[in-house]
Each structure stands twice: as C-alpha cells, then as structure tokens.
Amino acid sequence: MPPLHPNSSPPNESASRAQLIQGLLFVRGSIHTVAKQKTVCLPTPTTHLQFAMATRIRPSSKRCAVIGGSGFLGRHLVEKLLDKGYTVSVFDIRQSYELPGVTFHQGDLCDKQALLTALQDVSLVFHCASPAPASDDKALFQRVNIQGTQTVLQACTEAGVQKVVLTSSASVVFEGTDIKDGREDLPYAKKPIDYYTETKIEQEKLVLKACDKEKGLLTVAIRPHGIFGPRDPQLVPILVDTARRGKMKFIIGDGSNLVDFTFVDNVVHGHILAAESLRPESPICGKAYHITNDEPVRFWDFMADILVGLGYAAPRYHLPYTLVYGLALLLWLLSLLLRPLVAFKPTFTPMRVALAGTHHFYSCSRAKQDMGYKPVISLKDGIRRTVESYPHLRHGA
Ligand SMILES: NC(=O)C1=CN([C@@H]2O[C@H](COP(=O)(O)OP(=O)(O)OC[C@H]3O[C@@H](n4cnc5c(N)ncnc54)[C@H](O)[C@@H]3O)[C@@H](O)[C@H]2O)C=CC1
Numbered sequence: 116m117p118p119l120h121p122n123s124s125p126p127n128e129s130a131s132r133a134q135l136i137q138g139l140l141f142v143r144g145s146i147h148t149v150a151k152q153k154t155v156c157l158p159t160p161t162t163h164l165q166f167a168m169a170t171r172i173r174p175s176s177k178r179c180a181v182i183g184g185s186g187f188l189g190r191h192l193v194e195k196l197l198d199k200g201y202t203v204s205v206f207d208i209r210q211s212y213e214l215p216g217v218t219f220h221q222g223d224l225c226d227k228q229a230l231l232t233a234l235q236d237v238s239l240v241f242h243c244a245s246p247a248p249a250s251d252d253k254a255l256f257q258r259v260n261i262q263g264t265q266t267v268l269q270a271c272t273e274a275g276v277q278k279v280v281l282t283s284s285a286s287v288v289f290e291g292t293d294i295k296d297g298r299e300d301l302p303y304a305k306k307p308i309d310y311y312t313e314t315k316i317e318q319e320k321l322v323l324k325a326c327d328k329e330k331g332l333l334t335v336a337i338r339p340h341g342i343f344g345p346r347d348p349q350l351v352p353i354l355v356d357t358a359r360r361g362k363m364k365f366i367i368g369d370g371s372n373l374v375d376f377t378f379v380d381n382v383v384h385g386h387i388l389a390a391e392s393l394r395p396e397s398p399i400c401g402k403a404y405h406i407t408n409d410e411p412v413r414f415w416d417f418m419a420d421i422l423v424g425l426g427y428a429a430p431r432y433h434l435p436y437t438l439v440y441g442l443a444l445l446l447w448l449l450s451l452l453l454r455p456l457v458a459f460k461p462t463f464t465p466m467r468v469a470l471a472g473t474h475h476f477y478s479c480s481r482a483k484q485d486m487g488y489k490p491v492i493s494l495k496d497g498i499r500r501t502v503e504s505y506p507h508l509r510h511g512a
C-alpha cells in the first residue's frame with residue numbers, strides 16, 4: 116500500500132486507485148463512511164499535491180497514541196512527541212500526570228472497546244505497556260502481554276491505525292548466560308529466565324507477524340536494554356534500597372561482565388526514528404531492532420557510578436558467581452514452598468543474579484544501518500542527569 120499521508124514520502128507513481136480505496140476503507144466509524152463516499156470520485160493521484168488532497172480525510176500522521184504512556188518510558192516518549200509537534204493520546208490503566216496537549220484514556224488494554232475510543236483518528240500507536248518485570252504473576256503477564264497485545268492489534272486494525280511500534284526487550288534472547296554483541300538474528304530464548312521474558316517473546320512475535328503491507332498495517336519492535344534515567348521506578352530505587360539495607364557491599368563474580376544500560380532519551384529516540392522510518396518500502400517493516408547506548412559498561416562500574424554519585428559506598432568484596440546463583444536458587448525455591456505460610460520476596464533472585472553476573476550487551480548496527488540510529492546522550496551524561504534527578508534518594512536525605 117502507498118503511504119497514505121501528505122507528511123509521509125511521495126506516493127509511488129504506480130500506486131493504484133484500488134490500493135488507495137483499500138487504504139481508505141481502513142478508517143473506522145463515521146470517517147469510514149466519508150472515506151467510502153470520497154473514494155468514488157478520486158482522481159488517480161499522480162503528484163504529491165493531488166495525493167495530499169485526496170487523502171485529507173486520513174488521520175494525521177502526527178496524531179498518535181501511547182499505550183502505557185503513564186509509565187517511565189511512556190511518559191518520556193509522550194514528552195518528546197509533544198516537543199516534535201505530535202498530538203498524543205495516552206492509554207493506560209492509571210493516570211500518573213497531566214500535560215497540556217495530551218488526552219488521557221484510562222482503561223485496560225485487554226478491553227477492545229476502551230482502546231477503540233482512544234484510537235479514533237490515530238494513525239500511529241506506540242505500545243509500551245507491560246506489567247512490571249519484578250512481578251511473578253504468570254496469569255497477569257499472559258493476559259496483558261499476550262492476549263492484551265492481540266486485542267491491541269485487533270483494535271488497531273479496526274481503527275485504521277497504520278503503524279504500530281512495540282517496545283519489546285533485548286532480554287527476549289537472554290537465557291541467563293553470556294551474550295556479547297548480540298545481534299537480532301539470535302534465536303528467541305528457549306528457556307526464558309522468567310514469565311516477563313516468556314511473554315515478551317510471544318508479544319514480539321505477534322506484533323511482527325501482524326505486519327501486513329496489503330492490509331495497511333506496518334509494525335516494528337524496539338528492543339531496549341537496561342533503561343535508566345529520571346523517574347525510573349526500578350533501577351535506581353532498587354539499588355538505593357539495597358544500599359540503605361547495607362547489602363550493596365558485594366560484587367558478584369570478578370566484576371568484569373559487560374552490560375548495556377540505555378539512557379531513556381536514547382530509547383525514546385529509537386522509537387520515534389522507527390515510527391518515522393516505518394513505510395511500506397522500508398526495510399524495517401516487521402523487524403526487531405536493538406536500541407542501546409552502544410557503550411557496554413561493566414555492570415559493577417555502572418552500579419558504583421550511580422551509588423557514589425548519590426553518596427553511597429561502591430561494592431568492594433567479591434563473591435563467586437556460582438555460589439550466589441546457587442543461594443539465590445535455593446532462596447527462590449524456599450519462597451515458593453513457604454508461600455502458603457509466609458510471603459517473602461528475596462532481593463537476590465536467580466534472574467537478578469544472572470543479570471548482575473553475566474555479560475549481556477547487544478549490537479545496534481541494524482538500527483544504525485536501517486534507520487540511521489545513533490545515541491543522542493552518552494552514558495556519562497545519562498548517569499549525571501539521572502543522579503541529579505534523585506535528590507531525595509541521596510545518602511542522608
Ligand atoms: N525498564 C526497562 O529497563 C525495560 C523496559 N522494557 C519495556 O519497556 C516498556 C515500558 O517499561 P517501563 O516504562 O519501564 O515500565 P512501567 O511499568 O513504568 O510502564 C508500563 C506502563 O504500562 C501500564 N500498564 C500495565 N498494564 C496495563 C494494562 N493492562 N492496560 C493498560 N496499561 C497497562 C502501567 O500502568 C504502566 O504505566 C515495557 O513494555 C517493558 O517491557 C524493555 C526493556 C527494558
């Protein structure tokens with residue numbers, strides 16, 4: 116299908132009227148009716164201007180929705196989209212802020228009717244909603260990440276959305292063992308480390324499979340890794356909490372394992388680049404892309420930089436990886452066995468130990484090549500901005 120908006124690239128000269136009509140029929144509800152009537156008298160579009168006039172009734176390509184827009188990444192994305200002149204609808208189960216230019220739709224993404232209301236006249240959808248990875252609620256992950264994503268795709272098709280950008284995760288290929296400069300052609304993890312990863316794999320497959328140029332729905336998946344930055348509810352707060360409880364004294368393994376931590380602005384930049392590059396002729400259709408800072412760093416150096424920046428001591432004593440992993444496994448089994456009697460959540464889960472003690476960094480050369488991706492904020496600047504944004508978590512605050 117040719118691009119359907121004046122803001123996108125000029126139409127292919129050979130774009131047929133039938134294709135245009137097919138595209139217009141994707142518009143739902145009252146606009147749908149108008150579109151049908153209009154297609155009858157459309158001239159074959161041969162110039163950009165004619166094409167622009169013919170497609171005036173399409174939803175604006177600067178009108179988008181962010182599902183999960185109340186979250187950490189979602190809100191940063193919304194703010195950048197507004198800066199760039201987009202009109203934004205946020206769809207989320209909670210509303211965490213208010214911003215001029217943003218319409219909030221509170222609802223569960225498993226509810227198609229609620230989604231359809233939020234997706235009216237929207238041509239571009241960013242799907243970055245997910246339950247928090249720390250949860251161990253298998254049913255919740257399956258309901259939201261798998262069934263919910265199916266519902267999102269159905270709603271997008273019915274609403275005439277043209278582009279879907281999914282926030283996937285680089286961890287879809289991580290099985291708890293070293294990954295060095297991993298590319299997108301690595302196979303999905305056969306034994307995912309947790310339910311979060313297991314359902315993120317299924318979610319990514321669903322979204323990429325839904326890419327259909329004939330039907331006019333283009334999809335792409337962004338795989339970030341270790342997102343950090345101002346307002347992150349996970350990384351810095353967990354780290355500071357562990358330090359305040361006096362448990363940040365140890366380095367798991369020899370401390371040389373390299374990991375990607377990605378400043379949130381770079382993740383946002385990758386998402387917007389993907390959305391703006393997503394056209395029928397683009398190589399990115401139906402593909403996944405690693406988006407990182409492209410500066411792998413020693414896991415424990417990164418932790419030390421954040422801790423020291425906030426006034427805490429850096430971890431110093433080494434513990435053997437296998438010992439800590441074994442202990443974490445034992446604790447996790449115990450917590451499962453004792454769950455009916457006592458509920459306790461160990462800090463050292465096997466998944467966290469694996470993340471802290473192995474190499475896991477990824478190549479983003481595919482994103483560089485296909486969409487001209489380049490990180491916009493260096494790791495050093497990202498760490499500085501992050502540390503400055505948490506005055507309330509400083510030692511002694
Ligand atoms: N934070 C990280 O380091 C990484 C995150 N990701 C992915 O990035 C995306 C965003 O993550 P964060 O911003 O860190 O998480 P977050 O927890 O801050 O944001 C997720 C948002 O999704 C919403 N949500 C959850 N269930 C929903 C439902 N049923 N219906 C509607 N909204 C719902 C939540 O209310 C929340 O606002 C997620 O898809 C996550 O898998 C991927 C790689 C790394």
Ligand SMILES: CC(C)=CCC[C@@H](C)[C@H]1CC[C@H]2C3=C(CC[C@]12C)[C@@]1(C)CCC(=O)C[C@@H]1CC3
Nearest residue numbers: 340341350353354357365374375462467470471
């Ligand atoms: C690169 C990547 C995928 C990061 C994910 C973020 C979190 C999983 C990490 C952020 C803080 C980390 C942390 C630990 C494990 C991984 C994190 C939760 C420990 C629990 C590892 C064991 C310790 O010694 C304490 C660590 C606290 C911080």
